Amino acid sequence: MSGSVFDLFTIGIGPSSSHTMGPLAAAARFTGGLAAPADVTRVTVDLYGSLGATGRGHGTDRAVEWGLEGEDARTLDPVAARRRSDEIAATGRLRLGRATSRPGPEIDFSPDDIVFHRRTLPGHPNALRLTAWAGRRILAQRTYFSIGGGEIREAGPDGLPVRPPQTPATVPFPFRTAAELLAHCSDRTIPEVMFANECALRPREEVLHRLREVWDTMDACIAAGVSTDGTLPGGLGVQRRAASFRRHLEASQGRERGLPDQFAGVDWVTLWALAVNEENAAGGRVVTAPTNGAAGVIPAVLSYCVRFVPGSSEKSIASFLLAAGAIGLVYKATASISGAEVGCQGEVGTACSMAAAGAAQILSGSPQQVTNAAEIGMEHNLGLTCDPVGGLVQIPCIERNAMAALKAIAAARLALLRERQQVSLDQVIATMMATGRDMSRKYKETSLGGLAVNLVEC
Ligand code: SF4
CATH class of the missing domain: 3.30.1330.90 (D-3-phosphoglycerate dehydrogenase; domain 3)
Incomplete structure (x- = not known):
């Protein structure tokens, strides 16, 4: 599959x-x-x-x-x-x-x-x-x-979820695990594998159009987030910060490229992740990537690549999304991306892993290095619990996306240092799933533990 x-x-x-x-x-x-x-x-x-x-x-x-x-x-x-x-x-x-x-x-x-x-x-x-x-x-x-x-x-007659009938492998490069994905990459990149698979499912022009539509929607979400002030709904009184942060950055730095401030890149990535997740918390239009709670990580890292990596182009956007998407499919096939099933490691952790793969691809990583980046992106999110305060996708979710976006960039950079890696992506995904199974239900999107019960409201 x-x-x-x-x-x-x-x-x-x-x-x-x-x-x-x-x-x-x-x-x-x-x-x-x-x-x-x-x-x-x-x-x-x-x-x-x-x-x-x-x-x-x-x-x-x-x-x-x-x-x-x-x-x-x-x-x-x-x-x-x-x-x-x-x-x-x-x-x-x-x-x-x-x-x-x-x-x-x-x-x-x-x-x-x-x-x-x-x-x-x-x-x-x-x-x-x-x-x-x-x-x-x-x-x-x-x-x-x-x-x-x-x-x-x-649910079927036994009350358990029914898997849709598995369609026979109609794609040229079927894979379920990262190892199977890499086996297709002896003479092609991960985006090339994914693009060939996508073109077997729908016309080439439609694939390109939909990839562009995904990015345009992410970008529009960022634009909306960085222009909207106010308080997020739900009663926690969380103030939106992206718009004032953007004004501050523009006032202090004035432009997006060639900034004198060494930390400008960090600020912009943080801003874009905040913007998307504030829009999401407000019920706005977003792209699940791979979930809504984790929707800010990939747009923030992709936005960084588009605006800060020299030579990035339309093709880079497609390559990023195809590489990140291939990794996400491995998580979906062999583990879970549901916070209610495995905690936030399955949501923000998976998004971080996917974004790291996309960034490593843009930085011309080999297929092995791209999966290594994805591995690092997950390895340092293992055990991440889901404990949203008030059952709202705001605290810790919004800032957590910003942290994961920065971590994804660091993971991509680290992965480019060498080809070989001790822990494989499949091993870390299996570990995430096992950790999720062992995790107390309190930390799986129930708001019965963690920050959800320890935050003193004032
Ligand atoms: S803490 Fe829970 S609700 Fe928030 S992003 Fe993570 S998985 Fe989603």
């Missing part, structure tokens, strides 16, 4: 791929699959595990409403959607499939129709069950799992 980088880099909305985009997709699929939507009088939603524990902070309830109305995260206008949520709250009415070509009936819908459970369902820590009623009769009931990065799986 291999997969596509566009399964990792999906355009959507904040603040969370697993807690916002996944539930939105599940609710949309549920509504779209109703056999007799005209008979539905009510829909109830049960959120389990991490969705139940931190769903309020992550906006899961609103995402479910949007999904029931048939919205698609890729095209949803975040501002209009929030307005629509306010309307639903004010009127107590929701129209099934409203955003689709076949709208269904308008039904009563109140906050009490969404129940937040602390207990988990077998199969995955992020689960939601949707039930459509006709009066007191159940018309349809489905359970879905939000497995990370916005991807969902439906």
Whole structure:
């Protein structure tokens, strides 16, 4: 198997791929699959595990409403959607499939129709069950799992997630592990391998267009983040910093290239990561990379490469995304990118690893050095817990992305020093997964431990 980088880099909305985009997709699929939507009088939603524990902070309830109305995260206008949520709250009415070509009936819908459970369902820590009623009769009931990065799986008859049928390897260079990926690279680079695979799945022009669209969306997200002041939603009172930081940098340095300040690069990378994650926390448009909580790392490092590495071009952007995407696919195939399953090491750790690979590629690293950079990027994130304060993707998430972006650049530089490395990427990924299994549930997106319980609010 291999997969596509566009399964990792999906355009959507904040603040969370697993807690916002996944539930939105599940609710949309549920509504779209109703056999007799005209008979539905009510829909109830049960959120389990991490969705139940931190769903309020992550906006899961609103995402479910949007999904029931048939919205698609890729095209949803975040501002209009929030307005629509306010309307639903004010009127107590929701129209099934409203955003689709076949709208269904308008039904009563109140906050009490969404129940937040602390207990988990077998199969995955992020689960939601949707039930459509006709009066007191159940018309349809489905359970879905939000497995990370916005991807969902439906529960089968045994209640466990069903893997979609595996398509036969239709790509020229199938790989599951980093070792298998490297085996294809004796006379080609990792981006060349990935590009050939992508072109087997869709036309070449579409691949190039979508890579450009991913970068344009990341760049637009940075632009929005560095221009917006204010307080982030959710009640923690977190002030947005990217806009004032940008003004400070521009005032003190005036231009982006050839800066006299030796630490200017560090500041800009930090700024871009903050900008993306503030946009994400505010529910803005972001690219999952590979998740929303970790969405700032790759744009910040890629932005650094585009603006600071001499000779960077359109081709460099594609190479960065293809190299980073190949590494992300290995994580997805052999481990997990879900904070609810393995902690933040699977989200920000994976993003750091992917970004390190992308940067090493831009710096002309060999395929082995690119995977070595990815290994270093993860090795120093092992054990990273997920403990978002108030269940919001703000503290520690926003600053954590900035730290990981800087770490990714350091990892890429370190990897270029030599070809051979003691620890392989596959070994560190297996270690991350094992560490995630051993990690207490408190530190897996439940907000029951760590900073989430030790921060004294004032
Ligand atoms: S701590 Fe990490 S995994 Fe948890 S919500 Fe924040 S970014 Fe996501």
